[in-house]
Amino acid sequence: METKEYLDNYEDGLMQYLLRMLTSMGHQEGQLLETPDINDTWAKVYQSYLADAVGEIANYPTVALGWAMYLGMAVAHYWDDDWSIYGNVPNLYEYIRDKRGFDYLDEVVSGDILMLKGDECKQKQSVVLACAEQTLSHIRAEHIEPQSPRAYYVFARSVSVLFRLGASIELKSLGYKFEQQAL
Numbered sequence: 001m002e003t004k005e006y007l008d009n010y011e012d013g014l015m016q017y018l019l020r021m022l023t024s025m026g027h028q029e030g031q032l033l034e035t036p037d038i039n040d041t042w043a044k045v046y047q048s049y050l051a052d053a054v055g056e057i058a059n060y061p062t063v064a065l066g067w068a069m070y071l072g073m074a075v076a077h078y079w080d081d082d083w084s085i086y087g088n089v090p091n092l093y094e095y096i097r098d099k100r101g102f103d104y105l106d107e108v109v110s111g112d113i114l115m116l117k118g119d120e121c122k123q124k125q126s127v128v129l130a131c132a133e134q135t136l137s138h139i140r141a142e143h144i145e146p147q148s149p150r151a152y153y154v155f156a157r158s159v160s161v162l163f164r165l166g167a168s169i170e171l172k173s174l175g176y177k178f179e180q181q182a183l
């Protein structure tokens with residue numbers, strides 16, 4: 001049986017590693033930007049996401065991982081745009097996925113939701129791919145038996161990290177940042 005401590009340590013280590021990487025690339029500033037609304041949305045949609053993504057792991061592991069970042073970006077964008085509407089969608093992941101299917105989630109988010117074009121779109125693709133590849137390396141470094149319960153739980157924790165990082169990247173793109181408050 002999985003230990004919560006092992007999974008918590010794995011998730012925290014992956015988050016810190018990727019956050020440092022994204023900070024060095026200029027996509028973060030050393031801290032995760034997040035909101036309870038966005039985190040609560042992940043809690044509502046992760047089972048649907050995992051149901052679709054698990055089937056892609058064997059042939060397209062970076063897609064299964066990376067699309068979680070795109071989903072995080074979309075949710076953060078919707079949060080900023082009009083959460084009074086999008087926050088009431090029963091399953092925001094399915095709402096986004098059903099536009100063209102899981103295979104095209106990246107294109108829907110990049111083009112239809114974030115409206116990225118040209119170099120900006122390529123830059124986001126590059127960031128997502130780098131994070132997905134690094135996450136896959138972290139998973140493989142755990143030497144987990146494929147299709148085991150541990151493999152599932154580590155994958156689930158990994159996509160959670162990537163979702164949160166995707167949301168943080170989009171929040172930063174939208175101009176959000178931490179500021180020192182006067183006392």
